[in-house]
Amino acid sequence: MAKILPPLFFSILISLPFTVISQSSDSDQAILLNLKQQWGDPPSIQSWNSSSSPCDWPEVICTSGRVTGLFLPEKNITEKIPATICDLPNLTVLNLAWNYIPGEFPTSLYSCSKLQYLDLSQNYFVGSIPGDIYLISSSLQYLDLGGNNFSGDVPAALGNLTELKALQLYSNLFNGTVPREIGNLLNLEILNISFNGDLIAAQIPPEFGKLEKLKEFRMRGSKLIGPIPATFSNLVSLQELDLGYNNLEGKIPDGLFLLKDLRNLYLFRNRLTGEIPITVEALSLAEVDLAMNNLTGSIPPDFGKLSNLTVLNLYSNQLTGGIPASLGLISTLRGFRVFKNKLNGTLPPELGLNSELEGFDVSENQLSGALPEHLCSKGMLQDVIAFSNKLSGELPEGLGNCRALRTVQVQDNSFSGELPEGLWTSLNLSALMMSNNSFSGQLPSTRLASNLSRLEISNNKFSGEIPVQVSSWQTLVVFKASGNLFSGKIPVELTSLSQLNTLSLDGNRFSGELPTQIIAWGSLTTLDLSRNELSGYIPTAIGSLPDLLYLDLSGNKFSGQIPSELGHLRLNSLNLSSNELSGKIPDVFDNLAYENSFLNNSNLCANSPILNLPSCYTKINSSHKLSSRVLAMILVLSIVVFLVTVLLTFFVVRDYRRKKRGHDLATWKLTSFQRLDFTEFNVLTNLTDTNLIGSGGSGKVYRVSTNCPREFVAVKRIWNKKELDQKLEKEFNAEVEILGTIRHSNIVKLLCCISSENSKLLVYEYMENHSLDKWLHGKKTRIMAGMALAQHVVLDWPKRLEIAIGAAQGLYYMHHECSPPVIHRDVKSSNILLDSEFKARIADFGLAKILAKHGEGQPHTMSVIAGSFGYIAPEYAYTTKINEKIDVYSFGVVLLELTTGREPNSGGEYTNLAEWAWQLFGEGKNINEALDEDIKKTCYLEEMATVFKLGLICTSTLPSTRPSMKEVLHILRGYGLSDGSDVKKVGSEFDIAPLLNTATYLSSYKRSKKVDDSIVYSV
Structure with missing residues (x-):
């Protein structure tokens, strides 16, 4: 991205002397x-090259045949600035x-005696700006050192x-003070x-x-405190x-942008006569940004x-x-943005009437009355x-x-x-969000806004x-219409929206059957049709x-059996309660x-x-009750005889199978990694x-009692009736190789x-409190704590912080203390298990990779992309080169889950939780x-x-701006209660601000450069 030149650059060029210089430019060429x-x-x-004049080179600025400027931004220069650059006797402009x-x-630039314009921004300079910087050219007019790593x-x-x-000093790592002496720069613009x-x-x-x-x-994000100085009224x-x-x-301050009490100044400078106004308007001020502070009082x-x-x-x-x-x-x-204050009263009715208003945000206040009628009178409002x-009141018709x-x-x-009719069809409208009001009317039967991706009218x-015209809403991603008065059938045309991610139509009066064929809902993650009057069978599609x-279909009139096909889904939440369903629950849900x-x-x-439902066996027999007491007695007697026969048969068969199993066990191979108090017989039987407690992409997980x-x-059972899948075989070998050697x-x-x-079985220590995601995202179901059930239990913050520290210690060990390092590649909340005391354990190493023959932080080539949606680092999606930073990204998503309670794919109009969090932070909203x-x-x-x-x-977004797990653990331990046995503290407490500033700045500019971690930030 080319840097836009400031106007001052051109003014310096214009001011360059145009004297005739008789010397040859050959010396400049050699230099x-x-x-x-x-x-x-x-x-x-x-x-x-030596065959052309330097004045013909596009990066060189000449005046009267001599080199006066070098314009070299984005030239991939990786070496220091040589002192010989000041051998150019007329160098006035230097942009690197x-x-x-x-x-x-580079103090060598002190020798460039005619330098007026110096831009060293967006490089990798470190250390303090020298205290003798005043020795640089006394004619220097423009100095840009922004986007570096200067400190002190x-x-x-x-x-x-x-x-x-x-003077540009933005986005550095200064950790000292800003001197009052800058106030001496009276020419500063x-x-x-x-x-x-x-x-x-x-x-x-x-x-x-x-x-x-x-x-x-501009001093945005620079730890300013106290009031705005009254002296700012002098900034005319x-x-x-x-x-x-x-x-x-x-x-x-009331007089912040007005010149007050300047009578003596005007008299002194101009010796004016007559009346001098006490208040003079500062008409030049165009942009005012005082957002995200603790300012009080009125506007x-x-x-x-x-x-x-x-x-x-x-x-x-x-x-x-x-x-x-x-x-x-x-x-x-x-642009007018005053959101998230405590403002009240009505909005000025003239807003938008006299200006080409583009941005209007007054959300999260206590304002009353109607929206101004003329907000979009100039047609520019976005x-x-x-x-x-x-x-x-009603929305302005002008919208x-x-x-x-x-x-x-x-x-x-x-x-x-x-709603104003034209709002439904507005060409550029992408989000229409108006839930929790008293709007009325019907959805339009015409084509909806062609770019609309989010419609929330709950x-x-x-x-x-x-309407059937819903098939034209092809850009729709989120459709939330809960709690309205909609009726009729749910049209099959709704299932053709291929980009639809969330569909919530609960709490309406929809009736009839659901469409039996799902045409294009390949992206759908949330389907909530609860509390309606829907009937018929649940579609197998x-x-x-x-x-x-x-999936929530509760509170309807669905009948028939639950389709076994639902067992193919990887649901986080399922609610089919309060219907008229019958038959047997699919085994996967039992x-x-x-x-x-x-x-x-x-x-x-x-x-x-387990589910406190009637036994299917009892259910079948209860439908065949005999009315005759005699027949009932005969039936009971027959059952007793039958059971005795079955028991005798069972004992005979059991003895036979025990003998046979002794032979079959010889086909199983047990590899132990520590002393065991059970045998393969305990496990296999x-x-x-x-005993099923979960299932995943690579197999089912059982809870098995030992001899104690x-x-x-x-x-964890990895099973295939034919031959073991090659992918699962690799995952099994990876897990054995890694977990069998690390402790x-x-x-x-x-x-x-x-x-x-x-068949392959992996036997682990049992985690009584299961996985972290069940505690964070399992609020709609009961959460298991050992074998006891706790209704709606919520992890408090101290527990969450200790879980974060524990998981970070595990990843730190893998990245920094294992030789060679180990990358997990599938860090997520469901792979963080909790024991009876909520101590965290990293689990599921099926995708892990040992970085053999690669140093820490060095990229490693992978043949395939693996991981879980919402946790995958962006660079992993488009390159096969990976390192430990992909685990850091995934762990960052877990931290966002712990602090927000949101799920990794709950970004709303954004792709995932990480994008949602960055957008919230980028907009300056209160964390x-x-x-x-x-x-x-x-x-x-x-x-x-x-956190x-x-x-x-x-x-x-950039791997290079992410911290290492050592740094992550250091920060977390500064707030937690861990004993710190896994990592030594180094230096003073680690401050998160420099990292966040650097990451924010680089992300905002979408800088696509490889940055050395040791330069971007340091512990």
Whole structure:
């Protein structure tokens, strides 16, 4: 991505002297060719050769035949800057941005005596900016050191570069202070110190108020505290102000953007006569961003006097009072975002009437009244976001003609009436979210908006049928229409929506049978049709939906048997309760995981008593009761005789089978990895359906009792009636190879393996509390704790944190203490098992890979992609080169699950949980709102927010910006109660801010470069 040149660059070029220089440019050519050689002759500057003039080279700027500028951004330069570059006597402009230049600040540039423009941004410089930087060219006007890894203090010596017009220090790792001496740069027009979250928390130096020529001031995410200085009223030239994502407090000063009490200054400078106005409007201010602070008080009415204001961002503060009516009079206003405050009153009716408003977000306040009628009067409005207020009335009719609209989010208000007709068909609309209001009307029978991907209209008063024209809604991904008055049949055309991910039509009046054929629901993960009047059989086609995770058909009138095809699904939640179903429960559901799935179906039965359903055997016999007492006695007697005969036969056959089994056991091979108190006989005789506790892609898992009382083992059975599948064979061998050689308290113990010609058994220690995902995402069913049942038990935060630490210790051991390292490749909450004390164990190493002959952090080539959707690192999806960072990404998703309670694929309009979390963070929303409501307590908010941020860093798009498991564990242990026996603490407590700033910045620019981990961040 080419960097856009600042206007100052061109002003410097124009100011270059055009004096005639008689010297030949041959010396400049020799210097540049030598420079090219010292840089390793990069292919990007192959046009530099001895047969042409340097002034003809595209990267070179000449004035009067002499080289005055080098423009070399994104040239893949990987070596340091040679001192010989200053041998160019007229060098004025040097741009080396977006390269890979390492090392400390190049003090050799002090010899470039005519340098006016220096851009070293987006490289790999480290260390402190030298305190003698004032020795650089005294004529320097532009200095950009952003996007590097400079640390320490921002040096006070920068205040001596008095000719500076632009100073860019954004996105570094400064961990000291920002000096007040910068206020001495009276010519400064641009000052950017944003995204330096490791700075010492401090107030904005009041001396910055002396920068009267300053046009852009940005200190976003730089740990600012205290009030906004009153001296900022002196910034008469300010056009853009960004102080977002800090901890500023107090009120927004009434005179912040107005020149007050300047009578003496005007008199002193100009010796004017007559009356001088006490208040003069600062008309130049165009962008104001004070979002994500702790500002209080009301929005000053003086904002309305800023006649050039285009963007006003005040969101995520503690502002109260109303929105000044004067804001609706600003003709230049484009973006207005005040969401997540405590604002009340009505919205200014003139908003949008006088300006080409594009962005409008007032959500999560206490506003009342109607939306302004003229929001889209200029036709440029893209976003209408007003959810979670007390707004009422109908939506403005003008929104129906607003062709630029992309999203309308007005859920959780008191709106009523029908939607503007044109809103349904708006060409660019992608999200229409209006749940929890009192809207009425019917779905349109015309073609829906062609780009609509999200339609959420739950809990309103919509009625009528779903029209057959629903087949034209081909871009729809989420359709939520719960709690309305819809009726009629569910049309077969609805099943043709190939991109549909979520369909929730529960709580309506739908009737009739479901479509028996599912045409294109290959992407569907959630299907909720509960609490309707649907009847007939459950279609067997539902069992063919490959990605379905949640199925709720409860509270209807479905009859007949449960299709055995449903057993092919990998459901996280199944609810078929309160219907008229009959017959036998499919065997795959005959276990405790589905205990609440079949309630209130009086004609259902099961083979085992686990689900508290009638026995199918008893059910059959109860339908043939004899009315005659004599016949009943005869029947009972016959049964007794039959049972005696069966028992005698059983004992005879048992003795025979025991003898035969002694011979069959010889075909099984037991390989033990530690001392055992059971034999293969104990295991093989207990692999029954009543002991089944789970199943996965590679086999079934059983709980088997050992010889010791109340002690169990878990047995994973990999079985094929023919020959053992080659893939499963590899998984079996991988698990035996890895678990048979490594020992760690946070990795599940493989006790032994038992194998025969066509069956493999892996025997582990038994985890009484099963897997983490059952505790996080199993709220609709009872959760197993040993053999006892706990109704709706929720893991509190201390337990979740200790689970995270335990799992991190296991991964740390695999990555850093195993030689060679081990990559798990399938880290997820269902592969983190919990013992009776909720101590975490990493399990399921079927996909694990030992990185033989590869150093730690080095990529390893894989022939196939493996893992679980929602946990797979992005680079793993498009390259066969992997390293430990794919486990770090997956573990980051687990951290997001632990803090939010959300599932890995619950990204809503985004692909997965990680994308949803990054979007929330990128929009500057309050992290606390994302945390799991079930466990959120004030005393834990800081810890939970930190672990959430750590999850963000671990799921960064670029592998190089993710921390190692050593660093992840170090951060977690700073908050947990672990004894730390697995890793030694090094240095001071690890701060998450530099990692997060770097990851945020690089992700926002989608930088596709390989970054050395040791440079991007350090422990």
